[in-house]
Amino acid sequence: MRIIKDADVRKNEILDAAQELFNMNGFDGTTISAIIEKAGIARGTVYYHFKSKEDVLDALIERHCERLLEEAKQIAEDRNIPVMKRLIQTLLAMNGDKDGTPGVLTQQMHRPQNALMHQKTHQTMLEGIPPILMGIIEDGIKEGIFHTPYPYECLEMVVAHVNTVFDDYSDKLTGEALLRRIKAFIFNLERLFGAVPGCFDSVITLFHFENGSEE
Template sequence: MRVVKKAEERRNEILNAAEELFGQKGFDGTSTNEILEKVGIARGTLYHHFKSKEDIMDALIDRYTVRLLEGAQVIAADKSIPVVERIIRVVMALNISGSDENGSSKEIMEHIHKPQNALMHQKIQKVIIHGVPSILTGIIREGIEQGMFSTPYPYECMEMVVIYANTVFDDDMVAMTDKERGKRVLAFVFNVERLLGAASGSLMDVMQMFGGGDESSLE
């Protein structure tokens, strides 16, 4: 007897199979037939849920950005983690250049960064710029209550920080050598401390997130 599954369940099965195959073989190296075979469905069933392989990737990107924001929100809500460490962990959770165990995240980001997918890249940036400042703002308000920060504009400060970081530290937007990146990180942290009214040097642990060193290593 043929098994009939709910639309959402079947859709997720297709996405899960495609995500695994893209991670193993790459987007261009994966055929629609391979996705069909892995899920065990007819072509008509696939096209009922997705118009094309590109449409599947778009859905994976949407799901990926939701996961990023949800992961950041979980970290932000964990008050057992110190304020500064939480800020660092939230930003690390939003490192969309990383890769998971089967390489699917890396494949998703490589697909997004292709010139023909500039609109999709812009879409992810928009999600981050609109979603992340509010997540970070809650942490900043805790820091204000604890006397670590002093600013009447916590959300606006985080919006500035996210927009700068999401632009300058995006390799597609600004090409930099390791030395140039290191100097920008130092300047970034220096200015964030002043935006937040934090003590000089109090946020320099952020350097660890970028794998940077101290100022002397950049001279």
């Protein structure tokens, strides 16, 4: 008896197979035929959902962002966690490379030929992150931790800065140069949100920074 699956189920099966192959063989080392074989479905089914291998990658990145934002949202809404700890945990949940090593999706986004995909990811995060963090900042304002009349705008500035300095140029920042930018980032976070000095020091844990000169 032939099993008929929901279209979304089939689509996710294709994406799961593609992600596993991309992780093992890289994007360039994976073919549509390999994805079809791995997923165990008909060629026409793949092309019903995706026009090309690039389209599969685009959908993988979109799904990846959606899952990160949903995980972050669940943490952000847990008011049993103190404000600063909740903020850091929420930001950590948004980091797709949790062990500090860029995954295949991150590597592909940073390739020059995938510039449009990279831009789309940045836009998704710029639109998705501030609303999630807004509740935490508002709680911090109520508790007297933060003092700013522009919480949402400040969050947009922070996300835009992270997208450019710590994402687009991440491969060019190492050692002392990276440390200085992290310290400057923390310095400006305190001023943007009207927080006391040292309030954002734990933000450094987000960067998996290792350097003998760190103070």
